[in-house]
Amino acid sequence: xxxxxxxxxxxxxxxxxxxxxxxxxxxxxxxxxxxxxxxxxxxxxxxxxxxxxxxxxxxxxxxxxxxxxxxxxxxxxxxxxxxxxxxxxxxxxxxxxxxxxxxxxxxxxxxxxxxxxxxxxxxxxxxxxxxxxxxxxxxxxxxxxxxxxxxxxxxxxxxxxxxxxxxxxxxxxxxxxxxxxxxxxxxxxxxxxxxxxxxxxxxxxxxxxxxxxxxxxxxxxxxxxxxxxxxxxxxxxxxxxxxxxxxxxxxxxxxxxxxxxxxxxxxxxxxxxxxxxxxxxxxxxxxxxxxxxxxxxxxxxxxxxxxxxxxxxxxx
Numbered sequence: 001x002x003x004x005x006x007x008x009x010x011x012x013x014x015x016x017x018x019x020x021x022x023x024x025x026x027x028x029x030x031x032x033x034x035x036x037x038x039x040x041x042x043x044x045x046x047x048x049x050x051x052x053x054x055x056x057x058x059x060x061x062x063x064x065x066x067x068x069x070x071x072x073x074x075x076x077x078x079x080x081x082x083x084x085x086x087x088x089x090x091x092x093x094x095x096x097x098x099x100x101x102x103x104x105x106x107x108x109x110x111x112x113x114x115x116x117x118x119x120x121x122x123x124x125x126x127x128x129x130x131x132x133x134x135x136x137x138x139x140x141x142x143x144x145x146x147x148x149x150x151x152x153x154x155x156x157x158x159x160x161x162x163x164x165x166x167x168x169x170x171x172x173x174x175x176x177x178x179x180x181x182x183x184x185x186x187x188x189x190x191x192x193x194x195x196x197x198x199x200x201x202x203x204x205x206x207x208x209x210x211x212x213x214x215x216x217x218x219x220x221x222x223x224x225x226x227x228x229x230x231x232x233x234x235x236x237x238x239x240x241x242x243x244x245x246x247x248x249x250x251x252x253x254x255x256x257x258x259x260x261x262x263x264x265x266x267x268x269x270x271x272x273x274x275x276x277x278x279x280x281x282x283x284x285x286x287x288x289x290x291x292x293x294x295x296x297x298x299x300x301x302x303x304x305x306x307x308x309x310x311x312x313x314x315x316x
Contacts, residue, residue, distance in 0.1 A: 001051040002295050004277060007174030008200040010148035011116045013082050015271055016295055017054035018047050018288070019206060019279040024065025035283045037069070044073040046285035048081065050292030056177070056204065056279045058086035058121055059106050071111035083110060084117035084175075084204070086152060094127040099136035103145060119150035119177055123158045130158075131165055138169035150175030150204070156191030163199050173201055180205035180276065182247055182266055182311040183213055183235070189315045197275065205270050208278035209263050210235070213244060216252060216262040246310050254303055260293060265307075267294035272304045 002015035022029035023040050047055075057066045067085060074080055085106050087099060103118060118140065120133065137149045151162050154176050163173040176196055178187050180203060187193045187203070196203055209215055213235055234240050251262035258265070263280075270278045271294065282288040299307075 002271075004202065004275070006117055006148050006150075006202050007172050009172065010174040010202075011082060013054040013116065013277070014052045014295075015277060016052055016267065016291060017056050017084070017204070017277055017279040018043075018052060018291065019281045020055055020057045020066045020070065021061050022281050022283050023057070023069045024062035029283070031065075039284050040069055041073050041076070042285040043282045043288045044070075045077060045079075046288035047282060047292070048077075048079050050289060051295075052288075052292055053081045054084070054116075054277070054279075055081050056084045056206075057110075058088070058119075059102060059109075060086070060088050060121065064109055067106055067109035071109055075111055082116040083112065084119060084150070084177075085110065085115055086119045086121040086177075088121045089124040089128060089133065091124075091127055096132055096136035096139070098128075099133065100140065103140055107145065114145055114147065116147045117150050117175060118146040118148075119152045119175060120154075120162075122153045123151070123155070130161055134162055134165035135169065138166055138171045141171050148172070148174035150177060152177035152204075154178075154192075156195040159192065159195055159199070159201065163201070173199065175202050175204050177204035177206055177279075179207050180270065180278075181208045181210045181214060182251075182269060182307060183210040183244060183314045185311060185315040203273075203276045205276055205278045208267055208270055208280050213241075214248065214251060214263055214266040216248060216255075219245070219248060243313075247307075250307060250310050254299065254307075258297060258299075260297070261290060263290060264294040265299070267291070268297070268299050269304060269307050271295075272299055 003012050004015050005012050024031050057070055087102050140146045149166060159176050166173050180187055251265045254265045255262050267278045270276050280291050282291055
């Protein structure tokens with residue numbers, strides 16, 4: 001199984017992780033309608049059976065249910081995993097103790113004493129300074145309750161500040177979790193990717209399949225009026241699908257060559273970017289197995305370049 005280190009010297013995890021935003025989320029993912037606890041447990045087991053052991057969650061997913069499911073499934077199956085979870089810097093949390101309390105609650109839901117990665121979900125610093133926040137996280141590294149510290153949705157400058165504050169405590173910043181896919185490549189032009197590489201920070205790529213646009217499911221030929229949250233995303237309109245068709249067509253061509261799905265090719269392209277971990281979601285066992293198919297093979301350098309070229313409009 002392909003592995004990668006979180007940051008320069010953090011835990012070693014599988015080169016692809018699983019995002020669990022949909023685990024218990026009713027608002028966006030309609031948990032309880034076409035999938036439920038049984039399907040999520042099957043997805044958990046299928047993920048581990050495929051060799052992937054890295055799961056990304058957050059206290060706000062569910063809310064709380066995603067962490068609870070992970071803890072429950074680990075206990076029921078007797079199989080442990082490496083967990084990344086996230087702290088939400090809400091307005092009413094303005095002390096270092098509130099960070100510690102939030103971590104305690106997450107660990108209880110997860111039924112573990114330590115997580116591989118603890119991330120700040122977004123850079124909200126209105127009531128708690130970044131200095132207070134990063135020092136609180138460094139304290140938890142020293143206590144042994146988190147192995148590494150990460151941030152999420154941080155700009156290049158915000159990432160630098162977090163890195164400096166942690167470095168003063170002898171703690172590295174290991175991760176910045178950001179939106180990254182063939183159709184969302186802005187981190188390559190806004191300084192985030194370059195800064196991450198300079199600092200030795202690993203990129204966790206969320207929405208690596210662009211909400212399903214890179215799976216081959218949504219095409220002009222198979223066009224249907226989008227439903228749910230996708231109704232408000234212009235990329236799912238007929239004109240939006242026409243615009244991305246050069247990318248999806250190339251994914252399909254490469255998929256045929258390697259006997260892979262377009263989604264597996266899209267994930268493989270992200271892995272080829274070096275020090276990038278895609279974290280696609282998985283609500284079912286089939287989706288988990290599909291995700292795992294992105295590992296164990298490589299696009300050629302020329303094919304990586306072809307995908308880079310055809311998706312250039314999405315760098316800005």
